Amino acid sequence: MRWLLGAITLLAIGITFQLGLLVYAMYVLLGVMLVSRLLAHDWIENVEVTRECSRVSAEIGDKVAVIVHFRNRGRLPIPWLLVEDSVPSAALLQKPPRIALSGRRTAIFQLGSRGTHALRYQVTFKGRGYFQLGPTLFESGDLFGLHRRFRVATHPNYVLVFPRIVPIPGYDLASRRPVGEIRLTHRLFEDPSRIAGVREYRRGDALNRIDWKSTARTGVLHSKVFEPSCVAGxxxxxxxxxxxxxxxxxxxxxxxxxxxxxxxxxxxxxxxxxxxxxxxxRDAADRIRTEGMRNEFRTRSLAMKAVKLNEANDRLRxxxxxxxxxxxxxxxxxxxxxxxxxxxxxxxxxxxxxxxxxxxxxxxxxxxxxxxxxxxxxxxxxxxxxxxxxxxxxxxxxxxxxxxxxxxxxxxxxxxxxxxxxxxxxxxxxxxxxx
Known part of the structure; x- marks a missing residue:
């Protein structure tokens, strides 16, 4: 914009004072700026980007391959394209890092007419989590550096990395009491391994309920009473x-x-x-669904901030x-x-x-x-x-x-x-x- 205002100002001065050479130079400059602007817009809009992610879920230690494809749909070659596939920076900077990268996720290259290019890298997951891969940011412009345009393309891919499961072999499978015993509010069934006491025999009591020691001692049939306890998870x-x-x-x-x-x-x-x-x-997937993503940004720095996950973490549900x-x-x-x-x-x-x-x-x-x-x-x-x-x-x-x-x-x-x-x-x- 400053270049344009400067050129128009000089053009007005040249016309006012009838400076032919200056007027001619400003016409040429304005023409170059207009053509450069149109070309930069055409180049950036004709780039088609797709991403392939080999997995959507993984275990700790697994590797996931990511391929980002770029295709020029226009007839004009693109002289330069600066691309970056975003990954969660917090996971990279954490000590120890939760992810490790191999390969290149940033590059600068040319795209010929109807040309293609692929960006390949691998992500190794070193910790559990819900990781966002993408979107892709790319930038192009004219050869003079007068106009530079950028876009945020492709929807992100999300990889769910499960936490480890440590086997707990110490549980007593016979008693089926893995964590703790619970006295049930309602008597659903009795646990024959837990004797609460004895009482006099009642008609209908099973023979295996009879307490023979108490019967022999008193001369009257007595039955065992079991605690209504079990473990139900x-x-x-x-x-x-x-x-x-x-x-x-x-x-x-x-x-x-x-x-x-x-x-x-x-x-x-x-x-x-x-x-x-x-x-x-807080559920990371719920947070992402709530916040969503914007696709239009006025500067590259705002775009970079937007593709990163929001760190706000208040949750009341x-x-x-x-x-x-x-x-x-x-x-x-x-x-x-x-x-x-x-x-x-x-x-x-x-x-x-x-x-x-x-x-x-x-x-x-x-x-x-x-x-x-x-x-x-x-x-x-x-x-x-x-x-x-x-x-x-x-x-x-x-x-x-x-x-x-x-x-x-x-x-x-x-x-x-x-x-x-x-x-x-x-x-x-x-x-x-x-x-």
Missing amino acids: VTVLLDFHESSYPPVGEPYRSDLAVTTALSLANAVYELGQQTGLVTNG PVIVETRRGESTLYRIRESLARLELTTGLTLAELVQESSSHFPRDATIAAVLAGISMETAVVLGSLRQQGWAVSAVLIMPDEISDRPAIGQLIANHIPVRTITSEADIANLSSEPWMR
Whole structure:
């Protein structure tokens, strides 16, 4: 625009003072600027871009191949094209990085008439998450540098990387009590391995209920009374509030919490029990659907900012997978945990208040916590007093600051285990829980 205004000003001066050479030069300059502008617009609009992504889901350590194809649909050759396929910069800059790149995702090249070019690179995923690959930004312009145009092309591809599942071999398959015992509110059936006492024989009692020792001692038939208890699965209550995860231990601590939660759910699923998930974390896919993407930008810097994911992380709606049996439920839990992000929304106390209706009475509440305050201990103790079976798994607890709250949990008869590494997950049931 400044070049155009300058040329028009000089042209007006030349005409006013009848400076023929200056007028001729300005006419030539204005012609060059007009032709350059038209060519730059034509070149940028005639570029067709498509992206191929080899996978939409992956495990940690997998590689995904990305190919970006460029095609010139116009008859005129494009002298230069600067392209960049965007990837999540936060995942690259994180220590340790969550993704690694091999190959080139940026390049500058020429495109002949009806010509094509391909950009190839690979992404290695080193951590779980929901990763955005793309869109593609490309820029072109005239040979004089007077006009430069850019576009944001192609829809992004999203790759879901699942967290690890650590097998927990310590569960007693015979007793089918993987996490904790629950006293049912309604007497659905009795557990013959748990004798609550004896009573006098009643007509209809089965022979295997008769307590022969009491019968021999009293001379009157007595029958055993069993506790109406069973284990009917687990609802994983995962605290993913940002305040519980200091930056010093990130992202290791949050990933360990996710792995622990998924491993617990998987172990219960393998026993044929129901499992579910309730967490105050943020679903990355939900965030992307809510925010969307703009396609028109006035500057390249604004375009670069727009293709990056928004880092705002307040969330007031919990992520819930209803506690049910079946492989589909476990898969939904695994998907939700893969996309889960830290939030500054609901605290654990608010989460329990918001979602307590989703806690079935016949399932243990397994709270996975990265730090425990007295408020959290009181909330879990309140659940215990209301009749729910509650267990707690602490992820890398601070022995000094968390000790009073842990004592409060134990006082409420809530079993507690601590996890400091993935190796500890496999031993969740091999040792007694603190009580």
